[in-house]
Amino acid sequence: MTTSRPESKDRIYRSPAGMAGGVLLLVIAGWLGIDALIAGQGRTPWQALAALILIVPLVCAFTLRPAVYxxxxxxxxxxxxxxxxxxxxxxxxxxxxxxxxxxxxxxxxxxxxxxxVSLRARKKVARQQARGATADGRGSRTPAFGRTAPAPAAPSRxxxxxxxxxxxxxxxxxxxxxxxxxxxxxxxAYEVMVPAAAGAILLAILLAMG
Structure with missing residues (x-):
């Protein structure tokens, strides 16, 4: 009798900056959309609803959804x-x-x-490595004891x-x-594409109706 090997645990990678930006965009969209739903007149509430149906899935798709396992x-x-x-x-x-x-x-x-990819982060690491190499060459002095201390290691990547x-x-x-x-x-990802497409179609119809 053979037993199946248990599946190993996933390492999960996400973009913290992307997720933070997504939450902020959702808060802004929700605030503006709900305000238009409550205070809007005529077709404005319906247009706001259609815009939310379009925007929310797209914001989630590009900010909160991406992950690598x-x-x-x-x-x-x-x-x-x-x-x-x-x-x-x-x-x-x-x-x-x-x-x-x-x-x-x-x-x-x-x-x-x-x-x-963050080109800014790459340049930052390169600058830190350059400073670290310079410090390694001359050392740094500790005022209280007058001894030379090794410079802190810079991140390599x-x-x-x-x-x-x-x-x-x-x-x-x-x-x-x-x-x-x-x-x-x-x-x-039809769970993203279908609602966004429905919101786009509804919004286009409402805007065409004037």
């Missing part, structure tokens, strides 16, 4: 309008440029919305770059494992 068997990418599941055996590379993306063995690219390094390491280590075999699957 990684375990020992596969990489699951939840983007605004799609969910992509890639067994590690199907991951050809994980690339970092102006955006982070995963490329499968067929050459198809998928952007990792939840792990955005920006946070999102380090995440991509970790994912590459996991992919290389697990690609040949039996549990990491399979096919790439892509599912469209």
């Amino acid at each position: 990684a375990n020992e068997d596969r990489l699951r990418v939840r983007n605004p309008f799609r969910v992509i599941v890639l067994p590690w055996s199907k991951v050809a590379s994980l690339r970092s440029g102006y955006s982070n993306e995963v490329v499968d063995t067929s050459g198809t690219k998928y952007q990792l919305w939840a792990i955005p 920006a946070t999102t770059d380090q995440i991509m390094d970790d994912l590459r390491e996991l992919s290389e280590a697990r690609a040949s494992e039996e549990s990491a075999q399979g096919e790439v699957s892509v599912r469209w």
